[in-house]
Amino acid sequence: MLREKFTADLKTAMLAKDEAAVGAIRLIIAAMKQKDIDSRTAESREGISDSQILALLQSMIKQRNESIEMYKKGNRQDLADKEATEIKIIERYLPKQMSEDEMKVAVEAAISAAGASSIKDMGKVMGELKSKYTGQMDFAKAGGMVKEKLAG
Secondary structure, X not given: OHHXXXXXXXXXXXXOOXXXXXXXXXXXXXXXXXXHHHHOOOOOOOOOOHHHHHHHHHHHHXXXXXXXXXXXXXXXXXXXXXXXXXXXXXXXXXXXXXXXXXXXXXXXXXXXXXXXXXXXXXXXXXXXXXXXXXXXXXXXXXXHHHHHHHHO
């Protein structure tokens, strides 16, 4: 499970005095714990699943990419570099990202699996993609591909 990997990697980074990795992994663990708390119900005290953790990691990368853009506009390259370092550390925990060609094949398969025929079925297709490819696919790009195929 990813949770144990985070804990082990945090210890390793602390022993190696790798401050960047320690900071990034602590941010991941804190975000994960917050999601765990948010998802608790009276019936279930379970934490979030690995697929939800992968989605969380992707959103953390997206946030950092947005921050990099703002820091560059504000002439703060030092902060942009720090965010880029965090992205590299977070990406260690994500599965290999799909290429554009692999995404096209996955989109085609999801459209046929969902029986989608119009743009109204986009939600079904995206749900199909998210259930199979969380952590491996950029869903913003995939959404554009799905829209193009269904509108076309």
